[in-house]
Amino acid sequence: MTTTGARRALVVGTGLIGGSLGGALRTRGWHVTGLDADPARAARALELGVVDELGPGLDATIAFVAVPAGDAPGIVGTLLGEPGRPDDLVVTDVSGVKSPVVEAVRHPRFVGGHPMAGSEQSGTEGADPELFVGATWVLTPTLETDPAAYAAVAEVVVSLGADVVALSPADHDRLVAVVSHVPHLVAATLMNAAAEGAKADGALLRLAAGGFRDMTRVAAGQPNIWPDICAENARAIVAGLDRLLSDLGALRDKVARADRAGLLHLLESASTARRALPSSGTRPDHLAELRVPIPDRQGVLAEFTGLASGLDINIYDLTIAHSTEGPRGVLTLLVGQDEADRLRKAIEDRGHFCTVIELA
Amino acid sequence: MTTTGARRALVVGTGLIGGSLGGALRTRGWHVTGLDADPARAARALELGVVDELGPGLDATIAFVAVPAGDAPGIVGTLLGEPGRPDDLVVTDVSGVKSPVVEAVRHPRFVGGHPMAGSEQSGTEGADPELFVGATWVLTPTLETDPAAYAAVAEVVVSLGADVVALSPADHDRLVAVVSHVPHLVAATLMNAAAEGAKADGALLRLAAGGFRDMTRVAAGQPNIWPDICAENARAIVAGLDRLLSDLGALRDKVARADRAGLLHLLESASTARRALPSSGTRPDHLAELRVPIPDRQGVLAEFTGLASGLDINIYDLTIAHSTEGPRGVLTLLVGQDEADRLRKAIEDRGHFCTVIELA
Numbered sequence: 001m002t003t004t005g006a007r008r009a010l011v012v013g014t015g016l017i018g019g020s021l022g023g024a025l026r027t028r029g030w031h032v033t034g035l036d037a038d039p040a041r042a043a044r045a046l047e048l049g050v051v052d053e054l055g056p057g058l059d060a061t062i063a064f065v066a067v068p069a070g071d072a073p074g075i076v077g078t079l080l081g082e083p084g085r086p087d088d089l090v091v092t093d094v095s096g097v098k099s100p101v102v103e104a105v106r107h108p109r110f111v112g113g114h115p116m117a118g119s120e121q122s123g124t125e126g127a128d129p130e131l132f133v134g135a136t137w138v139l140t141p142t143l144e145t146d147p148a149a150y151a152a153v154a155e156v157v158v159s160l161g162a163d164v165v166a167l168s169p170a171d172h173d174r175l176v177a178v179v180s181h182v183p184h185l186v187a188a189t190l191m192n193a194a195a196e197g198a199k200a201d202g203a204l205l206r207l208a209a210g211g212f213r214d215m216t217r218v219a220a221g222q223p224n225i226w227p228d229i230c231a232e233n234a235r236a237i238v239a240g241l242d243r244l245l246s247d248l249g250a251l252r253d254k255v256a257r258a259d260r261a262g263l264l265h266l267l268e269s270a271s272t273a274r275r276a277l278p279s280s281g282t283r284p285d286h287l288a289e290l291r292v293p294i295p296d297r298q299g300v301l302a303e304f305t306g307l308a309s310g311l312d313i314n315i316y317d318l319t320i321a322h323s324t325e326g327p328r329g330v331l332t333l334l335v336g337q338d339e340a341d342r343l344r345k346a347i348e349d350r351g352h353f354c355t356v357i358e359l360a
Numbered sequence: 361m362t363t364t365g366a367r368r369a370l371v372v373g374t375g376l377i378g379g380s381l382g383g384a385l386r387t388r389g390w391h392v393t394g395l396d397a398d399p400a401r402a403a404r405a406l407e408l409g410v411v412d413e414l415g416p417g418l419d420a421t422i423a424f425v426a427v428p429a430g431d432a433p434g435i436v437g438t439l440l441g442e443p444g445r446p447d448d449l450v451v452t453d454v455s456g457v458k459s460p461v462v463e464a465v466r467h468p469r470f471v472g473g474h475p476m477a478g479s480e481q482s483g484t485e486g487a488d489p490e491l492f493v494g495a496t497w498v499l500t501p502t503l504e505t506d507p508a509a510y511a512a513v514a515e516v517v518v519s520l521g522a523d524v525v526a527l528s529p530a531d532h533d534r535l536v537a538v539v540s541h542v543p544h545l546v547a548a549t550l551m552n553a554a555a556e557g558a559k560a561d562g563a564l565l566r567l568a569a570g571g572f573r574d575m576t577r578v579a580a581g582q583p584n585i586w587p588d589i590c591a592e593n594a595r596a597i598v599a600g601l602d603r604l605l606s607d608l609g610a611l612r613d614k615v616a617r618a619d620r621a622g623l624l625h626l627l628e629s630a631s632t633a634r635r636a637l638p639s640s641g642t643r644p645d646h647l648a649e650l651r652v653p654i655p656d657r658q659g660v661l662a663e664f665t666g667l668a669s670g671l672d673i674n675i676y677d678l679t680i681a682h683s684t685e686g687p688r689g690v691l692t693l694l695v696g697q698d699e700a701d702r703l704r705k706a707i708e709d710r711g712h713f714c715t716v717i718e719l720a
Contacts (some may be wrong), residue, residue: 013598036510047704052531070563086467116567116569117569131566135569136566136567136569138567146505161440163566165563165566165567167563170541171563172567175557175561175563175567175684176567178553178554178557178564179565179567179568179569179572180567180569180571180572182548182550183571183572183575183576184571185608185611185615186546186550186575186631187571187575187607187608188626188627188629188630188631189608189611189626190542190543190546190603190604190635191630191633192540192607192626192629192630192633193538193600193603193604193607194539194633195629195630195633197535197538201670202540202554202669202670202671202672203435203525203527203531203533203535203669203670203672204535204538204551205538205539205637205672206523206669206672206674207476207498207525207532207535207536207537207539208498208539208637209476209477209495209540209548211540211543211544211578212539212540212543213545213637214574214575214577214578215543215574215575215578216543216630216634216637217391217548217571217574217634218574218575219627219630219634220569220634220635221631222635223624223627223628223630224624225410226536226623226624226627227621227623227624229620230614230615230618231620232614232619234616234618237507237615238612238615239615240553241608241611241612241615242612244549244553244608245554245605245609245612246607247547247549247552247553248545248546248601248604248605248608249605249641250715251545251549251599252605253601254590255545255590255594255597255598256598258591259596260587260590260591261587263586263587264584264586264587264591266548266549266584267548267579268583269548269552270547270548270549270551270555270576270579270583271548271553271580271581271582273551273554273555273577273579273582274551274576274577274579275570275580275581277576279566279575289457289664299622309562309563309566310561310562310563311562312562312563312565312566314566316663338484343413348706
């Protein structure tokens, strides 16, 4: 079925993330074409209504590549070079490690992405059009990224309900090693140690209360994505594990020598930090709009959004109004009213002009 | 207020666990007296209706000591030696490490206990009479434990909806180090590392998705109980941390040398084990009753329940019918029908007589 006039997207890979993306885009008025190497999965996506049709989607203006990390660079490259596609086709992906794909593709109209939305579901059956609401979605523009391409991806991402965090590919990979990859590997290790112990003593797992269940929940997920993640993000994961080994070694010594004050301090810091962990998906009541004329210079958009991320300021919406006379335009950023002045100052410190409008 | 004819319990310490216990006992028809070193907390417990009255509860036949671990041995000892209390007063506690309190008290009418029910709540305000429903509640009888005292505690525990697991104090401490203490310390360590990283890069915690939140949730809990736990269970915790350090070191090397097969195996084992983790609080549809005449020998009751725990068989109810002619009696154990034969065989292998009645 062709929906005349609708914006048209291509989703390559119609598993959990691709299917959720298709459903989310359709809900928001897009016409979505699905493409999958597995014909059964593609058919199921059509049946579940998360895509409008199957095919190459040559008329799509944006393509989401939601395939295993190892396959992403090849597919992204093919899409960007394929005859018959629009000259301004924008491509983004969803793989969990960004440096390898961004470095392999190196194209102004490719914007690396990582929606940080998980689900204990897997496969097309688990697709959920609301999966991204309130989620953090990292985009990794580089100095070579076309600002219009970045803005196109960011606009879609915020329209799906996610909060954009712009980071360099290397920063993304280092940070996810700390908050995602290393914790996941630790969860698996704790689970294996408990399962091993349970062989000797059947009662062990019956003592596994809520805390243990919480800590090991992620270990139930898909094992087969992890060799790729570990290979692609090896350096940051090894650094994270080394840090953890050192921290746990120090903790072990505190327990062994009954350093009560040291242990209390460690647990108090952790408790304070955990309670202060920002809850995802909450938006402030009062928002402000920052308007920044964008100069004709590559990478400037990535610079602004990177600036916001570095200041720990959430961007709740992002639009770019292009000038009819060329690549200049006006960037509009929606942030919390309490944060607006901090971000304006940072933007002005970089020599740009910025106005703030407080919204009622 | 005195409720004539009601069974009478004393709860010492009216915080989260003591308050929940008081409420749970009252709901099940007990008259509950509360005692707390902190008059404000005691008054609040009375106000919230989790105890019937405040006072020494001299007429109580069972006392639950729910105070910080370091205070438990002294209070238990006092209760068991106090003039004016019944000769058959049974005392149990709730502290999370069992060897120190059990060894310090060494009394036939003290049965160490550990309800493995947590709550993100704390204090009397968080008291919940249904906190123990479906929870595992470890009891740690020893060879010196009076079977009648053990049965009295176990009966109450199962009546509150918990599943009894009988373990030696040393086994309990070793196992909780693996499934509770070490994971808790790891959660705190991961949280601290992330908080530290966030100082250098404000975006870090915004990448903390559901998995990280799950893994660090326990770290938000009360820090002040942990120096005691670490001191009392130091040996098992250090052993658990050494094991973890060794496992994580091996994992680190697998990542560093890109051992894809090794990583996949590790994550597959963990996924399989996590999916197989018994869900707490589910009872089989078909139950069976095992009846065992209990010979006049110390420790025999602990032997039977320990046997069940070792075979990973849940006991859903436990009653003991005493003979009028002395300490002999008949023990009734309620277990899943599928498990009944396995337990009967184990009991018979030990030279006891056992009958099984399958319940409709």
